[in-house]
Amino acid sequence: HGGEWSAAEGMLKVTGGKGPKAVIDGLATGDFQLEVELRPEGENAQAGIVFRGSDFGDGIDAFRGYYVGIKAGNLVLWGANDPKWRAIAVRPVPVKASTWYHLRLRVAGNNVKLYVDDKPITDDTWPIFDGIDPALAQGGIALRAVDGAASFRNLRIAAYRPAALSKSYTNPVNGGAADPMVFRHGDKYFAYTTYTPDFPNMPRGIRLYTSPNLVDWKDEGFVLKNQDSWGDSRFWAPDLKEKDGTFYLYYAADERMCVATAKTPMGPFKQEKEQPIEPASIKIDGHIFQDDDGQRYFYYVTFGDGNEIWGGKLNDDMMSVDPSSLKLMVKPDQAWERHKWAVTEGAEMLKHKGTYYLTYSGSHFESPEYAMGYATSDSPLGPWKKFAFNPVMKSTEFAHGTAHH
Template sequence: MEENMFTNPVLDGCADPDVIYYEGTYYLYATNTDMKDDSEMGFKVYTSKDLAHWHDAGMALKACDSWGEKQFWAPDIIYTNGLFYLSYSVEEHLCIATSRSPLGPFVQEVKKPLHEDTKEIDSHFFQDADGTWYLYFVRFFDSNQIWGAKMTDDLLGIREETLTRLLVPDTPWECIQWPVNEAPYMLLHKGLYYLTYSGSHCLSDYGSGYAVSDSPLGVFRKYENNPILRSNENVHGVGHHCITWSPDKKDMFIIYHRHYDLTKMSPRRLCVDRIRFEEQDNGPDILVVDGPVTTPQPCFFQA
């Protein structure tokens, strides 16, 4: 494949991705679905200039630098006040580690989860226009549900009094094999809050949709034409995404995982496609995904 072309999937052995753009380079963190041995327990970091061609830059967080010993899933990355913060789940509990470099090493200064007695996964940082930070994540009840809260000033915890349940699976496409709303990712667009998420069991017809609110903690109204990303005859299990932009901020992209092929889930693989807002005659702008695309296509922009 020529350097100015690519074909999905763009990276093997990864799931549950998150990306940050920092000083001219994209850094990607993901669940490692193809570990060779225990030395890869934790999170790798990958680098790219164009979102299509990725380089393995080694371990960003090692298990020894965190609470927990296994099931390192779904990292989420931000940079603020001179520090990188990595939020992630380990043994179905949430942890936050920090580093001075996007390459790591990320270290959890106090090795304990956010809530020792509550299982939680799929955390996501979001900063509102007024500078307030929020954390979104999943809790388990009779379904996988999305919750949110304001963060503490040190960005290492949440303000418990603000904890709010935001989404529960209540439509047919979200309830295949198990009722699931998970993998939250927030966008602020024209004063509205777009909470994107994935639905249904990850082994089933997994997909992604969104809900809209006037406030970062709801009430959220689900888009009537969800899901906006769904499996087709060529690719299965698409979901758990992050969203990023081109260096000039003109174009928006969705990075998500898919099953290894049509017959088995793991090791999962990453794909990247365009996502955009489209204006409507009535009501808020809608989110549209151009994908999943599986044919060769030009790189979105030049490195």
């Protein structure tokens, strides 16, 4: 479909056309594994594979299906045309024009693993992409070029075979502990969590686990109980800070941010006045960051165009914010942030060599597209520039919900 295709010296080459495709006749598959060597022939040229495809025709977007490819310059990309183009993931990987690259694709169910390298790849090599997308289940396979000539050779397609696990890892954290915040005090670690066995209402409070080594954890029960706080349910996403010997626990209750205090990180935490933090626009996912000059900042989610992250200065009392300083940090304006609901939430702040890094979650937590990205700024209150290759962490076939961090 499109372009001029020629076979010589054991390779297939295409020139001309707009997004030319060579479809493998009689092949329709869902789960499979594929290897191919491909070579983009000019600057900005792409070479790649369409899979689970259908409705092939002449034209750059004349197909329905997934596409993975490499672009001469610096990109490896994965997306879907269904019926419009939807970028799923891109990565800044050096790609030289007129150079052969080895591509290995493993597709099973809604999981896609893509490996790219200029030498043979072993099973221990980490994939460029390891993600999930449920949109397309079965279809054909095609070679595809975009914005220039491309060559292909050594194409091999086989039925999918699960790879034998050569490495294993056991997560020692107890189940039922979502949105963890880990605080070190003395020789002990304290993990404050949303207690998910109480889902969906979470009416009893914030749960605490302790550990001497981040491996062996002890359930300490509810460090904050319903009766000691404003709100009746949805006790979510805690954060903890210490000032002058007092420990401040920030958490959401009934979709309003609250703060309770205790003299030790073991609690029990109680509110002096059972009330939420004002103004009412301060909803969930509070996070405290202290800058080098001692000024503390409070980041949170409000409900505007979906879930938006706002921030401002935390007052010295640790319980209120300067309302004149509140401003929008980031909102869900990119496709990867809007699956099932428009969401940017779960903010965490890092500072490195004078640059502020605001990491956050994107998309609804129940969506298979739940993921994590970040934005940078020269100021703790922005303006922010989102990383061009977000998201940086996605749900996979083995781990869902890696975003709230």
